[in-house]
Amino acid sequence: MGMENRYVTIKDNIAAGMPTESSFELRSSRATPLAIEGGSLGSQQDVLVKNLYLSVDPYQLNRMKKFSSSQKSAGFASRVLPGQAIDAFGVGRVVASNNGEFKEGDVVAGLLGWEEYTVVKSGGNMLTKVDLTCGFPLSYHASILGPSGLTAYAGFYDVCKPKMGEKVFVSAASGSVGSLVGQYAKLSGCYVVGCSGTKEKVDLLTQKLGFDDAFNYKEEPDLKSALQRHFPDGIDIYFDNVGGKMLEAAIANMNIFGRVAACGAISEYTGESAPAAPDVLDVIYKRITIRGFLAYDHLHCQAEFMSTTSEYLRDGKIRVLEHISQGLESIPSAFLGLFRGDNVGKTLIRVSD
Amino acid sequence: MGMENRYVTIKDNIAAGMPTESSFELRSSRATPLAIEGGSLGSQQDVLVKNLYLSVDPYQLNRMKKFSSSQKSAGFASRVLPGQAIDAFGVGRVVASNNGEFKEGDVVAGLLGWEEYTVVKSGGNMLTKVDLTCGFPLSYHASILGPSGLTAYAGFYDVCKPKMGEKVFVSAASGSVGSLVGQYAKLSGCYVVGCSGTKEKVDLLTQKLGFDDAFNYKEEPDLKSALQRHFPDGIDIYFDNVGGKMLEAAIANMNIFGRVAACGAISEYTGESAPAAPDVLDVIYKRITIRGFLAYDHLHCQAEFMSTTSEYLRDGKIRVLEHISQGLESIPSAFLGLFRGDNVGKTLIRVSD
Numbered sequence: 146m147g148m149e150n151r152y153v154t155i156k157d158n159i160a161a162g163m164p165t166e167s168s169f170e171l172r173s174s175r176a177t178p179l180a181i182e183g184g185s186l187g188s189q190q191d192v193l194v195k196n197l198y199l200s201v202d203p204y205q206l207n208r209m210k211k212f213s214s215s216q217k218s219a220g221f222a223s224r225v226l227p228g229q230a231i232d233a234f235g236v237g238r239v240v241a242s243n244n245g246e247f248k249e250g251d252v253v254a255g256l257l258g259w260e261e262y263t264v265v266k267s268g269g270n271m272l273t274k275v276d277l278t279c280g281f282p283l284s285y286h287a288s289i290l291g292p293s294g295l296t297a298y299a300g301f302y303d304v305c306k307p308k309m310g311e312k313v314f315v316s317a318a319s320g321s322v323g324s325l326v327g328q329y330a331k332l333s334g335c336y337v338v339g340c341s342g343t344k345e346k347v348d349l350l351t352q353k354l355g356f357d358d359a360f361n362y363k364e365e366p367d368l369k370s371a372l373q374r375h376f377p378d379g380i381d382i383y384f385d386n387v388g389g390k391m392l393e394a395a396i397a398n399m400n401i402f403g404r405v406a407a408c409g410a411i412s413e414y415t416g417e418s419a420p421a422a423p424d425v426l427d428v429i430y431k432r433i434t435i436r437g438f439l440a441y442d443h444l445h446c447q448a449e450f451m452s453t454t455s456e457y458l459r460d461g462k463i464r465v466l467e468h469i470s471q472g473l474e475s476i477p478s479a480f481l482g483l484f485r486g487d488n489v490g491k492t493l494i495r496v497s498d
Numbered sequence: 499m500g501m502e503n504r505y506v507t508i509k510d511n512i513a514a515g516m517p518t519e520s521s522f523e524l525r526s527s528r529a530t531p532l533a534i535e536g537g538s539l540g541s542q543q544d545v546l547v548k549n550l551y552l553s554v555d556p557y558q559l560n561r562m563k564k565f566s567s568s569q570k571s572a573g574f575a576s577r578v579l580p581g582q583a584i585d586a587f588g589v590g591r592v593v594a595s596n597n598g599e600f601k602e603g604d605v606v607a608g609l610l611g612w613e614e615y616t617v618v619k620s621g622g623n624m625l626t627k628v629d630l631t632c633g634f635p636l637s638y639h640a641s642i643l644g645p646s647g648l649t650a651y652a653g654f655y656d657v658c659k660p661k662m663g664e665k666v667f668v669s670a671a672s673g674s675v676g677s678l679v680g681q682y683a684k685l686s687g688c689y690v691v692g693c694s695g696t697k698e699k700v701d702l703l704t705q706k707l708g709f710d711d712a713f714n715y716k717e718e719p720d721l722k723s724a725l726q727r728h729f730p731d732g733i734d735i736y737f738d739n740v741g742g743k744m745l746e747a748a749i750a751n752m753n754i755f756g757r758v759a760a761c762g763a764i765s766e767y768t769g770e771s772a773p774a775a776p777d778v779l780d781v782i783y784k785r786i787t788i789r790g791f792l793a794y795d796h797l798h799c800q801a802e803f804m805s806t807t808s809e810y811l812r813d814g815k816i817r818v819l820e821h822i823s824q825g826l827e828s829i830p831s832a833f834l835g836l837f838r839g840d841n842v843g844k845t846l847i848r849v850s851d
Contacts, residue, residue, distance in 0.1 A: 207779060214750070215783035388778040397567070410778040422775035425741040425763040426560060428790035430568035435788040437781035 150174050152230040152260030153476045158211040163415045163484060168209075169477035172228070190244045192265045192272060194237035196257050198287040198469075201476060201492040202321075203411045203483045205231065230258040235496075236275065236287045237263065252277060254286045259476050261496060279455060288491035289325060289454060289465045292440050296408060297325035298450040299443030301333075304406040304436050305382045309334035312376055314395055316362075317386035319346040319466070321491035322408060324354060326384045328463045331355045335382070338375045340391070342486040349489065354464055368394035382406070388413045392421035399433055407437040415484055466490020503527050505583040505613030506829045511564040516768045516837060521562075522830035525581070543597045545618045545625060547590035549610050551640040551822075554829060554845040555674075556764045556836045558584065583611040588849075589628065589640045590616065605630060607639045612829050614849060632808060641844035642678060642807060642818045645793050649761060650678035651803040652796030654686075657759040657789050658735045662687040665729055667748055669715075670739035672699040672819070674844035675761060677707060679737045681816045684708045688735070691728045693744070695839040702842065707817055721747035732756075740764050742771035749776035752786055760790040768837055819843020 151173045159168055207213040208225045216224045225231050235257035239247050247253060255272035257263040265272050275286050288294065300322070301307065313330040317323045318339025327350065330337045339350045340362045350359035358375055365371035372380065372394050379400035385392055388410025395405065412418035427433065457463040468488040470479045472495070479492050504526045512521055560566040561578045569577045578584050588610035592600050600606060608625035610616040618625050628639050641647065653675070654660060666683040670676045671692025680703065683690045691711045692703045703712035711728055718724035725733065725747050732753035738745055741763025748758065765771035780786065810816040821841040823832045825848070832845050 207783075213779065214777055215779045385778075392778070407778060407781050410782065413778055420775040421778055422773040424567055425745070425760060425766055425774055425790075427567045428760050428788065429763065430560075430790070430792070432790050432792060432795060434790070435781065437778075437783070437785050437787070439783070439785060442785060 148175070150260055150262045151473055152258065153473055154229060154231060154259075155209050155225060155227050157227050158224070159206070159209045160211060161416050164206070164209070164481065166477045166481065169480075171474060190267050191242075192239055192244050192247050192253070193241040194253060194257055194263050194265055194272075195240045196235050196237040196261060196263060196496045197252075197498070198237075198284045199235040199257060199259055199476075199494045199496055200233050200287050200291065200293070201479045201483065201494060202233070202293075203409060203414060205233070205480070206414045206484070230260045230263075232256050232258045232263075234287060234292050235263075236283050236291075247272065247274065251275075252283065252286075254291060259473065259494075261473065281455075281458060284467055284469065284493055284495075285458075285465060287493055288321065288467050289458070289463070290451065293321040293491050294325055294454055295443065295447060295450050296440040297322045297329060298454065299440055299446045300384060300406045300408050300438055301326050301329050301382075303443050303446050304438045305384065305404050307333055307335055307382055311335050311381035312378060312400070313337045313382045313384065314372065314376065314380045315339045315356075315384045315386070316391050316395075317341070317409070317411060318350055318356065318359065319489050320386060321466075321488075323384065323386050324350075324466050324490055325463070327356050328354055328457075330382075331357075332457065332462060340371075346486075346489060349466075362391065369397050372398040379403075384408060385410070387411050388421050389418035390421070393423050396423035396427050396433060396435075399427065399431055401431050403431060403433045405433065405435040407435055411484065468492045470494050472496065501528070501615075503613055503615045504826055505611065506826055507582055507584060507612075508562050508578060508580050510580050511577070512559070512562045513564060514769050517559070517562070517834065519830045519834065522833075524827060543620050544595075545592055545597050545600050545606070546594040547606060547610055547616045547618055547625075548593045549588050549590040549614060549616060549849045550605075550851070551590075551637045552588040552610060552612055552829075552847045552849055553586050553640050553644065553646075554832050554836065554847060555586070555646075556762060556767060558586070558833070559767045559837070583613045583616075585609050585611045587640060587645050588616075589636050589644075600625065600627065604628075605636065605639075607644060612826065612847075614826065634808075634811060637820055637822065637846055637848075638811075638818060640846055641674065641820050642811070642816070643804065646674040646844050647678055647807055648796065648800060648803050649793040650675045650682060651807065652793055652799045653737060653759045653761050653791055654679050654682050654735075656796050656799050657791045658737065658757050660686055660688055660735055664688050664734035665731060665753070666690045666735045666737065667725065667729065667733045667751075668692045668737045668739070669744050669748075670694070670762070670764060671703055671709065671712065672842050673739060674819075674841075676737065676739050677703075677819050677843055678816070680709050681707055681810075683735075684710075685810065685815060693724075699839075699842060702819075715744065722750050725751040735759070737761060738763070741766040741774050743774070745774035746776050749780050749786060749788075752780065752784055754784050756784060756786045758786065758788040760788055764837065821845045823847050825849065 207215040236254045239251040252275040313335045315323045315327045319341045338358045339356045347359045350356040383395040383405045386409040389412035560568040589607045592604040605628040666688045668676045668680045672694045692709045693715045700712045703709040736748040736758045739762040742765035
């Protein structure tokens with residue numbers, strides 16, 4: 146006997162293009178081994194977590210497709226099966242534990258799911274205890290202090306290896322990762338320009354986040370010219386969250402020894418934008434490096450990332466943008482909003498208080 | 499008064515597509531300061547070289563165009579002006595010298611030109627004396643021991659950072675650089691497959707150069723499938739000399755943490771092949787690095803490259819492929835042959851004995 150656990154799933158694998166809300170459904174299950182009352186779980190080492198904040202990320206679309214090249218490449222991008230709960234990063238509270246490392250009441254962060262409760266299996270090695278003494282809002286541990294933050298930090302410092310004064314371009318700059326990359330870059334003495342999809346976001350970048358400049362890519366008929374205008378001395382680092390034409394334009398405007406951190410390609414996920422075809426001659430003659438990366442290959446940066454970012458937060462040097470929706474029911478809409486550009490900063494779902 | 503100096507030049511900058519022999523002409527000049535008889539040259543430090551072997555390279559096409567993105571990026575890819583001699587790597591003999599480092603009769607290698615005589619300016623810092631005691635044919639110093647060799651060596655070892663047992667794919671594998679990359683890779687314990695454009699070349703790769711396998715790309719309707727067949731366990735390193743569809747197919751077949759050395763894109767130089775549009779999702783999820791490089795950024799490898807390669811040559815562990823034409827007159831045809839795939843190995847012109 147388990148108690149009820151509601152979760153969000155896909156009805157079927159998503160074929161191509163943009164999914165719709167009807168692609169998703171909210172289900173309920175009693176089959177999970179949630180013997181909370183007795184405090185006992187099925188397997189040794191299992192931890193039962195009541196989810197508080199859940200992350201909603203664009204890459205999950207690639208997992209929902211019938212086939213995506215990403216699915217065979219990275220453990221965490223494995224195909225999502227229709228009818229099953231979809232795992233996602235989040236913050237929750239331990240309600241039962243067979244694991245000596247975690248006890249009831251602990252606040253934890255890790256791989257949970259788009260559901261009310263998650264049983265974290267075998268030792269919970271994906272789970273970490275949240276240090277409540279730091280006093281940050283709990284949601285931060287699923288946004289700036291979670292994988293999005295590490296992605297920005299490791300991608301910028303470990304992949305791009307910035308030098309003071311370098312010119313940095315960030316696409317999807319008001320998104321969860323881009324907004325942090327731009328701020329890290331400014332704090333490291335770089336010149337930073339971001340692009341985004343609305344006037345409000347562009348204003349946010351320059352007026353609130355300290356970007357040197359920003360532009361609305363939807364108002365630019367020629368992205369190469371737009372970048373040439375914003376980078377008369379060329380781009381040294383491009384932190385790419387979108388792929389497609391913007392990647393081509395950035396390569397065309399890069400300086401010698403330029404670096405591209407390929408973090409995301411949201412313009413290509415829905416199949417609506419053609420894949421980027423950057424000029425290979427530029428890549429060769431300008432000795433450009435394009436490097437795809439995933440945060441979890443950079444866990445050696447984790448401690449530095451946490452201490453540096455926490456300090457920036459305490460000193461008010463970095464701003465946190467969160468786009469929080471209420472309740473599991475809001476997941477489909479929040480998820481689709483990522484592709485429409487509805488979000489500013491990190492998209493989170495508050496599942497429970 | 500100078501003596502006659504014949505040289506090859508372009509009549510006009512090449513607009514697009516494939517040039518023809520009529521794009522070139524052989525001119526003669528008496529204007530160069532070739533006061534050989536007196537042994538005196540115009541400026542201090544100048545060295546007058548009688549050219550023996552000259553290199554003919556695909557990248558020179560990009561310099562001959564009205565505009566190529568390469569021209570603004572790398573000093574040595576600057577635009578070639580119609581009517582002027584075209585600089586090119588080569589081996590020659592000093593016939594007069596104002597520079598204490600070189601004396602009459604010295605055999606030298608360095609940046610010369612598609613001409614009979616070259617005046618190497620200001621200190622000849624691009625010029626090195628050839629060590630004749632090693633006993634290699636002089637042409638080797640313009641092929642395997644010249645920039646093509648360093649490109650192969652540095653590109654493979656310094657850019658790709660191979661590990662024993664890794665799977666290596668080389669395109670244009672019977673060309674000047676590819677044929678060496680494949681041999682270096684085999685000597686480093688890698689599994690190596692090359693592609694080329696004729697049956698004869700394919701046979702050469704497996705039967706003479708020790709490649710594990712090879713295929714004729716012109717007979718493959720689907721390059722992705724071809725690579726999947728030849729690399730059932732995926733590609734770890736792709737040494738790219740061609741760009742275009744082959745680059746896309748290689749990325750699709752790469753393993754996690756795969757590396758692409760972007761060395762050349764001959765399929766794109768003539769504008770006849772569409773630029774490569776590799777799947778950015780592959781790049782991200784497989785954490786692929788694509789790195790453009792030029793040999794002259796890797797001069798720190800020069801000493802190691804020379805000693806290792808000389809040793810391989812003395813031990814008969816590496817084979818040298820040279821495609822030598824006779825006389826300046828043969829330059830246009832030899833140059834165009836690079837794009838038709840006429841050459842096997844390094845294309846050189848013997849200007850004088």
